[in-house]
Amino acid sequence: MTSGRLRGWGRGDGRVCAVMLELEAITMRFGGLTAVDGCGFSVEAGSITGLIGPNGAGKTTLFNVIAGALRPTAGAVRFLGEAITRLSPDARYRRGLVRTFQIPHEFHRLSARENLMLAASGQSGESLAANWLRWGAVRAEEAGLRGRADAVLDSLNLGHVADLPAGGLSGGQKKLLEIGRTMMSDARLVLLDEPAAGVNRTLLRDIEATIRRLNREHGYTFLLIEHDMGMIERLCGHVVCMAEGRLLIEGGFAAVRNDPRVLEAYLGERVPVGVDA
Numbered sequence: 005m006t007s008g009r010l011r012g013w014g015r016g017d018g019r020v021c022a023v024m025l026e027l028e029a030i031t032m033r034f035g036g037l038t039a040v041d042g043c044g045f046s047v048e049a050g051s052i053t054g055l056i057g058p059n060g061a062g063k064t065t066l067f068n069v070i071a072g073a074l075r076p077t078a079g080a081v082r083f084l085g086e087a088i089t090r091l092s093p094d095a096r097y098r099r100g101l102v103r104t105f106q107i108p109h110e111f112h113r114l115s116a117r118e119n120l121m122l123a124a125s126g127q128s129g130e131s132l133a134a135n136w137l138r139w140g141a142v143r144a145e146e147a148g149l150r151g152r153a154d155a156v157l158d159s160l161n162l163g164h165v166a167d168l169p170a171g172g173l174s175g176g177q178k179k180l181l182e183i184g185r186t187m188m189s190d191a192r193l194v195l196l197d198e199p200a201a202g203v204n205r206t207l208l209r210d211i212e213a214t215i216r217r218l219n220r221e222h223g224y225t226f227l228l229i230e231h232d233m234g235m236i237e238r239l240c241g242h243v244v245c246m247a248e249g250r251l252l253i254e255g256g257f258a259a260v261r262n263d264p265r266v267l268e269a270y271l272g273e274r275v276p277v278g279v280d281a
């Protein structure tokens with residue numbers, strides 16, 4: 005069962021880009037350790053692409069390079085046809101490249117609703133001058149944001165925790181809140197880091213349904229790191245497998261699952277669910 009619907013994105017210059025993200029020979033070294041070693045692949049617009057690989061394969065490091073938290077030692081990142089390797093994480097976020105974290109990064113004292121309102125980029129309430137000069141407009145915008153945050157919370161079945169401090173939510177609810185934050189931004193590509201980790205079965209289904217809905221109805225493209233192969237199989241039309249910093253194989257889930265190199269890469273680890281030993 006795949007999403008994998010191709011959808012081009014207007015680039016603003018009248019052309020349509022079918023490739024959302026291109027990684028060209030990315031290398032990331034930490035001192036003497038090469039965490040990512042000449043890794044390159046593309047993510048198609050409208051796809052849900054899975055990034056798998058054994059522990060230490062370099063997946064999270066690659067996410068950090070894509071999101072701009074790390075400047076690669078070598079290689080280039082292109083987003084919607086534009087080189088973004090030197091852009092800050094903020095500039096990437098404003099272009100619609102949004103990431104979530106394996107361990108959610110909520111503001112734990114703020115309510116779930118306030119966390120979402122903060123995620124909406126570019127509201128005039130952020131500017132002191134705007135607060136003084138256009139008080140009425142700012143208030144109206146805040147009311148609009150509040151309504152949008154409540155609608156997002158409702159759609160994630162989190163309406164009942166809107167006023168609670170985000171720090172008190174369960175692990176799964178925090179993951180949903182992270183996805184909710186992407187819904188408050190103008191996301192085009194969402195990088196999801198282990199959305200299934202530590203989440204119970206019911207919430208896992210909610211998270212999967214949300215990802216599928218955002219992909220189909222809102223046109224979000226997803227690149228997701230996940231060790232839960234059931235989730236990868238159910239969601240991802242395309243799978244990329246890394247090992248020891250390199251691209252090992254990419255393709256449909258079944259082809260990747262049955263590739264002997266993948267089984268060998270996972271040797272010595274718990275063979276992932278869905279991969280026949």
Ligand SMILES: Nc1ncnc2c1ncn2[C@@H]1O[C@H](COP(=O)(O)OP(=O)(O)OP(=O)(O)O)[C@@H](O)[C@H]1O
Pocket residue numbers: 034037038039057058059060061062063064065066
């Ligand atoms: N900031 C850092 N400084 C030094 N080494 C690092 C740093 N970040 C990651 N590494 C190393 O780079 C390698 C790749 O780590 P990374 O976290 O990217 O792997 P991963 O595929 O995401 O693993 P996992 O599935 O276990 O989360 C590991 O050997 C790790 O110890």
